Each structure stands twice: as structure tokens, then as C-alpha cells.
Amino acid sequence: MNAEPVESMFSRATGAGIDPHDYRRACAAIATPADWAPACAAAAERFRAAAARCRTAPPSSVTRGENLLMAARWAHLATLIPDSDHHVHAAAADSAAEEGFSLLEPGSRRITGREFTGILRGPADAARTVIVVPGLDSSKDEFHVLADALVRRGAAVFAMDGPGQGTLAATSTMTTDYPAVIGAAIDALGAADVGVVGLSLGGYYAAAAAALDPRITVAATVSGPFRLDWPTLPDPVGDLITRRAGSREAAEAFASTVDLTTLAPALRCPLLVVDGADDVIPGVTDGASLARTAPRAHYLRIPGGDHLVGNNQSAWLPAVADHLTEGIS
Known part of the structure; x- marks a missing residue:
């Protein structure tokens, strides 16, 4: 087993709801980064096969x-180290x-617009609707655990993929106007006011949308950047932005727009900003700047927390879920 890719993804996988023991077993034969996607895809297929057996065997539709x-989570994990079947894995997760x-x-039910798609869950008559926004290489299928917590609190939850994300990465590139995509999703949901939570780059998307759209009445970010500095981004991050943007020129142009300096003071709804104290990515300013400049922000910094703070969800996930469900007017 090559410890580098396996260990680097461990917190992210378990944070997405993968059993840690199953993770170790499924990844035991990984020797190089090229082995990552096939191993994750094989795990996804194992769960799909188990689901198929439930059609004729005694296990219930719940088990299926x-x-x-679980197959969806594993298929999404297969996309995190790109290979030639990247879009196949994303479609399988979806x-x-x-x-x-x-x-x-x-x-x-699925709701799809011109630049987004996602699954709306929760009570049809829910008083609260929350939109979950993924980041650069994440997708709606990475955050079932967070969505589950929101549904348990009585919210309707719309977990979405936007341009360049998840199942839409095969047919679209990143957009510099993601707030407009969130606005279109709100239109499709027919909600008068919503909460929004964004994770990683999705934190920037969510914060920018909350500053611009008065229908967003409560917001939260997890490991979201305040701005990006292209020249100092690590090569893997720059390469990933380039793949999702379609070209290096488009990637640099996109990165130059990621800056909440002028938008943060206009973000007037209640905002919870979550960072992991050990999440340090060169070229990315952490959420402390957003928490300082947004008028109604609260900053929650998790000691020892990594990117997306999958290594200590209990320290932030209930607080985020409570904030989003209790803070919507």
C-alpha cells in the first residue's frame, strides 16, 4: 500500500461516510496514484452488486x-485522483x-437547470430549505453526512453540482458567476428564503451568493477561501483548476475573481465560518478574513482540523446544521 495517496484521502473518505475499516481494506493494494481510481471504482461496484442482489434476496429496499x-460515495472518491474514466465514475456516483x-x-426528487443538477431531499412542507454547495473537486455526493444532519433537523436539502462539478464536469467548465447558478437553483426550488452552506471552494461560492442574493437568509462556510493567489498556489491545486476551467488562461482568470474583499461587508445574514487549524494551503487565505469583515459572522476554528475538517466532524457539523436550520427566518 502506498501510504501517501491513501493517508491523504483518509479523512476525506471517512468524512464522506465511508467506514474506516472498509477504506483500509479497499485501499490495501494501492501502490501508486494510478491505482486509486480503479480501487475506489471496484469498491463502488461491490456495493452496487450488493444492491442488485437485494432485488431477489430477502434484504429490504432500505438495505438496497x-x-x-455507499456505491455513490466510493464512485465519487474515484474522481479525486483523475484518470481516463473520471467522468464515468462521476456519472456512476450520480x-x-x-x-x-x-x-x-x-x-x-432531482431538480435540474441549465447549469446545475441535484437531489432535493426532506419534507415537502419543510419550513427550511438549505442548499449544499461543493467545491473544486468535490460533488454533491461527497456530503451526504452533512445533508443527513440537516434533514434530521427538519430541513429540505438541495445538494447540487454546478458547472465543472460532479456529473456536470463532463459537459461544462468552472464559472466565474457561480452566485448566479445558486440564484437559478433558488428560483427552481421556489423558496422565498434559503440557507446555503459551501465547502472548500464552495465556501467562496456560498459566501459570494449570500452577499448578493437577499433570499439567502443564513449561510455557513467550511474550509472556504477568502481569496486565491494564483502564483503561490501549489501545483496540484493549479493543475486541478486548469482541468476544471478548460485551460491555464481560463484558470488564471478564474482564480483572479476569487476574492471576497469587497463582498464580505455586504454579507449581512448570520454566517458561520469553519476552518481547520491545520488546513494550510499556500495561496489560499483562510476564513478568518471573512469572519472579521462580514458583519454578522461567527468564527469556529477547529484545533488540529484538516481541510474539510473530516478528522473532527463532531466539533463543527452539529453546529453548522443547527446554525443553518435555526437561523433561517
């Missing part, structure tokens, strides 16, 4: 749905999640 959601939620939560 749970297997499908379809497994949709089928899984249809079994576990029959009221769930």
Missing part, C-alpha cells in the same frame, strides 16, 4: 438503498445516489 449510497435516495426517501 444504503448499498447504493446515478447510484439518485436511485438510493429514491428507495430510502421516496419523496426525494
Whole structure:
């Protein structure tokens, strides 16, 4: 087992809801980064096969749905180190999640617009709707655990993929106007006021949207950048932005727009900003600047927390879920 890719992804995988022991078993044969996607895809297929067996065997539709959601998480993990089947893995994650939620939560439904797609979960008459926004290489299928916490608190939850994300990465590139995409999602949801939570680069998207759209009445960010400095970004981050933007020129242009300096003072809804204290990425300013300049922000810095703080979810996830569900007017 090559410790570098496996260990670097451990917190992210377990934070997405993967059992840590299953993770170790599935990744045991990984020797190089090129082995990552096939190993994760094989794990996803194992859970898909288990779901298929439930069609004729005694296990319930609940068991089938749970297997499908686990297949979706593994298929998404397969996209985190790109290979030639990247878009196949993303599509597999998307379809497994949709089928899984249809079994576990029959009221769930897909909502798709020109630049977004996602699954709406939770009570049809929920008083609260929260939009979950993924980041640079994440997708709606990485954050089932967070969405589950919101649904348990009575919210309707729309976890979305936007341009260049998840299943849409095959047909679109990143946009410099993601707040407009969130606005279009709000239109499609028909909600008068919503909460929004963004993770990693999604934190920037969520904060920018909250500053610009008065229908967003509460917001949270987790490991979100305040701004990006292209010349000092690590090569893997710059390379990933380049892939998702379509070219180096487009990537540099995109990075130059990621800056909340002027938007943060206009973000007047209640805002919870979460950072991991050990999440240090050169070229990315952490959330402390956003928390200082947004008028109604609270800053939660988790000691020892890594990027997305998957290594200590109990220190922030309940607080974020409470903030988003109790803070919506």
C-alpha cells in the first residue's frame, strides 16, 4: 500500500461516510496514484452488486438503498485522483445516489437547470430549505453526512453540482458567476428564503451568493477561501483548476475573481465560518478574513482540523446544521 495517496484521502473518505475499516481494506493494494481510481471504482461496484442482489434476496429496499449510497460515495472518491474514466465514475456516483435516495426517501426528487443538477431531499412542507454547495473537486455526493444532519433537523436539502462539478464536469467548465447558478437553483426550488452552506471552494461560492442574493437568509462556510493567489498556489491545486476551467488562461482568470474583499461587508445574514487549524494551503487565505469583515459572522476554528475538517466532524457539523436550520427566518 502506498501510504501517501491513501493517508491523504483518509479523512476525506471517512468524512464522506465511508467506514474506516472498509477504506483500509479497499485501499490495501494501492501502490501508486494510478491505482486509486480503479480501487475506489471496484469498491463502488461491490456495493452496487450488493444492491442488485437485494432485488431477489430477502434484504429490504432500505438495505438496497444504503448499498447504493455507499456505491455513490466510493464512485465519487474515484474522481479525486483523475484518470481516463473520471467522468464515468462521476456519472456512476450520480446515478447510484439518485436511485438510493429514491428507495430510502421516496419523496426525494432531482431538480435540474441549465447549469446545475441535484437531489432535493426532506419534507415537502419543510419550513427550511438549505442548499449544499461543493467545491473544486468535490460533488454533491461527497456530503451526504452533512445533508443527513440537516434533514434530521427538519430541513429540505438541495445538494447540487454546478458547472465543472460532479456529473456536470463532463459537459461544462468552472464559472466565474457561480452566485448566479445558486440564484437559478433558488428560483427552481421556489423558496422565498434559503440557507446555503459551501465547502472548500464552495465556501467562496456560498459566501459570494449570500452577499448578493437577499433570499439567502443564513449561510455557513467550511474550509472556504477568502481569496486565491494564483502564483503561490501549489501545483496540484493549479493543475486541478486548469482541468476544471478548460485551460491555464481560463484558470488564471478564474482564480483572479476569487476574492471576497469587497463582498464580505455586504454579507449581512448570520454566517458561520469553519476552518481547520491545520488546513494550510499556500495561496489560499483562510476564513478568518471573512469572519472579521462580514458583519454578522461567527468564527469556529477547529484545533488540529484538516481541510474539510473530516478528522473532527463532531466539533463543527452539529453546529453548522443547527446554525443553518435555526437561523433561517
